[in-house]
Amino acid sequence: MKLSNVFVVYNKEFLDVIRDRRTLFSMILLPIIVFPVMTLGLGGVIAGQMEKMEHRSSPVVVLGSSNSPEIIAALRQNDGLQIIDSIHDRGVAERMLADHAIQAVLLVPDHFNLDVETSDSETSKLSIWYDKSDAESELVERKLRRSLQDFRTTVVESALLERGIPVELLMPFEISSENQASSSQMAGAVLGMLLPYMVILLTMTGSTYSAIDMTAGEKERGTMETLLVCPASRLELVLGKFLTTMTAGMITAILAVVSMSVTVFAPGSMLMSGMAGEAQIAIDPMTIVVAFILLIPVAALIAAVLIAVAINARSYKEAQSYVYPIIILVIFPALASILPGVEADVRMAFIPLVNVSLILKNAFIGIFDWHLIGLAFFSSFVYAAFAIFIAVRIFQRESVLLRI
């Protein structure tokens, strides 16, 4: 094998790739914009929407309002609820709820009785109807429940006072929880869940177009045969194409890591304001080193598989339909970082993509198990080498190359 031929192919393919707008989009633009759009854009919209709902006065129909003027009075204290007591028909209330004209219905039974000694299970039961498929209705249910619980506490306290029993009796001890994780650890936990998945997926999307273009695309355009009659061996051709695809995947992954870090730490990011307050967040530089070390075999494995699959197709379109199932095959193992309870161990270190996903997740919370990192790195390279071997074999099949 002549290495110079591999680099001749690589240089030409890379030049071709960076002149292709489709590849440029998926390789460079997509990884840069996806995180800001996701967290700042979409995240901001969701956060704004939630805040608006929280402060909005939502209409709630109270059926049987005359059964307990005290409850109506208590609920009217809550600015977030707009109490409607003029509707008395169950059917009308149900329809209004179904039409989203109101967000909840509170049912106060006849003979509602606040006195524990004289009420029974029927006359002391309040029911809330709401629509769990509607986020706002769910929120209003919580507001209603909170107001009613507050009111219940007041009723209990005044009953105890009347009987001369100290209110503190209700609360013999207090429970307090304290979060011991630093804000940096919490940021790491969130990043560690999201980043491996996103990076693996983007590596895939970044290398897909170039892999298809250099294989099925080359057949479709009628340039494959001229390449096959030049003295470069099939191995040299495959390696040149593989390295180009891998480079495209690596560029995408690196841009994704950089873009995500910048986005996450940007002021006003929903991710951060939601969980870590205004804390200063610092990622261990070793995390970035581990991420880059592990991205190399990930990009290699994905590139080799893509080349081996896309070369079987006769046209660009056919190749795309072969590649879609692979995207799904990549998504599932990449999701390992998001699944609760799945942890990196020696067994997992041998499962392609799952290993990198889990080890990266650990790296973001400051766990660096070099033994596992080494195992994952080498096992991924062995899988990638095997996929390249298969790709070279396929490249030697006449029927695949010449559509016979």
Added chain:
Amino acid sequence: MITVENLSKYFSDKKRGVIKAVDDVSFQCKPGEVYGLLGPNGAGKTTTLRLLSTVLRPDSGKVSICDYDVINQSSEVRQHIGFLSGDTGLYRRLSGREILRYFAALYGLKNHQFKQRLDEIVELLEIGSYLDTKTDKLSTGQKQRISIARSVIHNPPVLILDEPTAGLDIIASKSIIDFISRARGNGKTILFSTHVMREAERLCDRIGIIHEGKIKLQGTVSEIRAQFTTDDLEHIFFKAVGMEPPAI
């Protein structure tokens, strides 16, 4: 020099069983000679040329090109041939110069050798004015000239041309025909396939009529005409493959 002896290639097809795409084909083509493989679509022309250019592997028979064996010395064979077909494509995002530099490097030309050879080719094929234009902006004829340049960038002694004029208009075809004539004058060994009788008549020193994978007839154009008592190559073709010529 091309020597083909008892060359065969079979394909297996789920519906049709084993197909003899090339069946016991033998011929020879010497330097300074144009040998034309003449036959209809599906006759086995393309498969024969692919076997010669090492893209396909023969099932039996022997092929040597410039005394190199296509099976055991395929890399040397590829180094000595220039291959061009009618549906050869170009990298559309690259310019002619970039494509030529790419193939020159794959054929092992050093930078100064490439520059020298490029100057010769640019002059010969008159491609200088659009050499730095991306090929998707070129006309069909211009693309075809770049393709020719690509096939001879390493100055090969043997040219294998698979229906090089297929799908081209008369002006683009002319550039190919002129190129073949010139190459013959320069002592190249040229194997050329076509289904166009007139092209074969005008260009070829010797012709092999191929049908259903077999060479039915071969010789110089005048030898063939003498055998059939007619000048019309089309009539000769039909008779050679055992069919009645068209009435009109």
